Amino acid sequence: MKAGFWQRLDLWARRLGPFLSALLLLLLGTIPLRLPYLGSITPDFAIMAVFFWAVHRPSSMPAPAVFLLGVISDVLGGTPFGVGVLVLLVAYWVTRSQRRLLIGQPFMVVWWGFGMVSAGALILTWLIVCLLAVQFVNPTPALFAFFLGLALYPIVTQLFTGAQRLVDGRT
Amino acid sequence: MARNPRNVMRIASPVRAWTQRFTYVLLVGGAFALMMLGKTDAVLVERLRTHVTDALAPIMAAIAEPVDAVERAVENAKHLIELRSRNAELVHERDALLQWQAVARKLEAENSQLRAMLGMVPDPQTTFVTAHVVGNSAGAFVREVLIAAGARDGILKGQAALTGDGLAGRITEVGERSARVLLLTDINSRIPVLLEGARHRAILAGDNSNEPRLLYLPPGAEPMPGDRIVTSGDGGVFPAGLPIGVIGTVEEGVVTVLPFVDWDRLEYLRIVNYELAGVIAADRPVDGDAR
Numbered sequence: 001m002k003a004g005f006w007q008r009l010d011l012w013a014r015r016l017g018p019f020l021s022a023l024l025l026l027l028l029g030t031i032p033l034r035l036p037y038l039g040s041i042t043p044d045f046a047i048m049a050v051f052f053w054a055v056h057r058p059s060s061m062p063a064p065a066v067f068l069l070g071v072i073s074d075v076l077g078g079t080p081f082g083v084g085v086l087v088l089l090v091a092y093w094v095t096r097s098q099r100r101l102l103i104g105q106p107f108m109v110v111w112w113g114f115g116m117v118s119a120g121a122l123i124l125t126w127l128i129v130c131l132l133a134v135q136f137v138n139p140t141p142a143l144f145a146f147f148l149g150l151a152l153y154p155i156v157t158q159l160f161t162g163a164q165r166l167v168d169g170r171t
Numbered sequence: 172m173a174r175n176p177r178n179v180m181r182i183a184s185p186v187r188a189w190t191q192r193f194t195y196v197l198l199v200g201g202a203f204a205l206m207m208l209g210k211t212d213a214v215l216v217e218r219l220r221t222h223v224t225d226a227l228a229p230i231m232a233a234i235a236e237p238v239d240a241v242e243r244a245v246e247n248a249k250h251l252i253e254l255r256s257r258n259a260e261l262v263h264e265r266d267a268l269l270q271w272q273a274v275a276r277k278l279e280a281e282n283s284q285l286r287a288m289l290g291m292v293p294d295p296q297t298t299f300v301t302a303h304v305v306g307n308s309a310g311a312f313v314r315e316v317l318i319a320a321g322a323r324d325g326i327l328k329g330q331a332a333l334t335g336d337g338l339a340g341r342i343t344e345v346g347e348r349s350a351r352v353l354l355l356t357d358i359n360s361r362i363p364v365l366l367e368g369a370r371h372r373a374i375l376a377g378d379n380s381n382e383p384r385l386l387y388l389p390p391g392a393e394p395m396p397g398d399r400i401v402t403s404g405d406g407g408v409f410p411a412g413l414p415i416g417v418i419g420t421v422e423e424g425v426v427t428v429l430p431f432v433d434w435d436r437l438e439y440l441r442i443v444n445y446e447l448a449g450v451i452a453a454d455r456p457v458d459g460d461a462r
Binding site: 027028030031042063064066067070071072074075076077078079080081082083085086089090093125126128129132133135137138140141142 | 191198219227235238317380
């Protein structure tokens with residue numbers, strides 16, 4: 001009985017691992033770092049999580065989970081409600097459809113793929129935010145956030161790979 | 172009829188793909204629905220956001236703590252190094268300030284006498300709540316911070332948030348123990364301001380850059396770089412005269428403002444509780460012997 005419980009817990013932890021790691025990253029992303037010149041720029045961690053899991057293990061990041069992540073990132077990030085959800089879903093779909101090109105490739109190729117997807121996502125977000133606000137929104141911070149995200153992606157990948165090993169670990 | 176498992180698979184896998192695609196379309200539709208909801212029923216969305224951030228605020232405060240600690244240690248070390256020169260500087264400054272204090276006392280006494288003569292209604296009392304900034308949701312498209320103080324600490328929607336340097340923003344959402352501050356650089360921020368020297372009124376509008384712009388300057392106004400901008404108190408939301416910044420550049424009718432606030436170091440915010448004598452408590456008895 002006891003073994004059954006622990007086994008079940010283990011199974012659930014494995015299933016939820018990717019989602020929880022993404023959630024943790026999202027929360028970490030809201031810490032006010034107060035770094036000089038970076039004070040008002042935070043990279044979009046949600047897109048990193050969605051991209052990584054869509055490439056490496058799409059089964060553990062199904063579309064509803066992406067939806068939920070989008071809602072949480074909108075609530076935490078204060079972007080107009082629903083925008084983050086839509087952008088994440090589109091990025092998820094694009095990544096999954098291009099998965100064959102990325103899987104098993106050297107890291108540089110995957111990194112390049114991430115750059116493409118996150119650039120597309122930022123442009124889409126920018127367009128929707130402009131449309132909703134009915135005015136021209138300064139895109140410079142978004143550009144900085146894009147480069148910061150690109151620079152951080154290898155580190156985040158390490159983190160997720162660790163999570164993936166933990167999840168796949170003893171099977 | 173003996174069923175071949177492969178046959179089942181042949182039927183099942185398209186069905187599965189179909190379900191997946193259907194779910195996906197449904198979720199995209201959901202995203203659009205959420206967007207519509209955010210546009211039409213702002214109150215509901217706001218309440219949802221307030222609840223979620225309220226629940227997460229303690230966690231965020233706990234995560235922010237080590238970051239603050241490291242920062243404080245670095246700051247302390249820096250101060251120790253500059254202790255001597257800083258001390259001399261402060262002694263010098265104190266002497267100057269003592270003189271100013273004497274002047275201010277004299278003016279205050281004179282002012283109160285003149286006010287009593289004129290029968291002027293005294294300014295409403297202002298009190299402060301100081302709150303820790305625990306969340307920085309300033310993404311690429313939003314300029315907001317989260318503070319660890321809410322309704323139970325007396326925070327109300329619309330109050331001004333200040334740092335020691337000047338105005339930082341205003342409270343937009345209040346939860347039980349957390350509140351959101353819309354920084355004055357956000358695209359949704361509009362603040363009635365005054366050019367301090369010329370007394371021209373204008374609106375300070377954020378555009379997500381660090382330099383918000385001045386809109387609706389009266390014709391004939393000639394803003395010069397370096398002019399000070401303060402709140403005008405119009406609309407009764409903010410007290411008048413809170414420092415905001417100085418004019419940065421004036422180019423082809425576009426006037427940018429350099430706020431005093433250091434956006435990279437928003438650690439604590441003072442929330443001004445300004446009792447709106449004119450707007451909310453219109454029939455509040457006026458204290459003092461002004462009448």
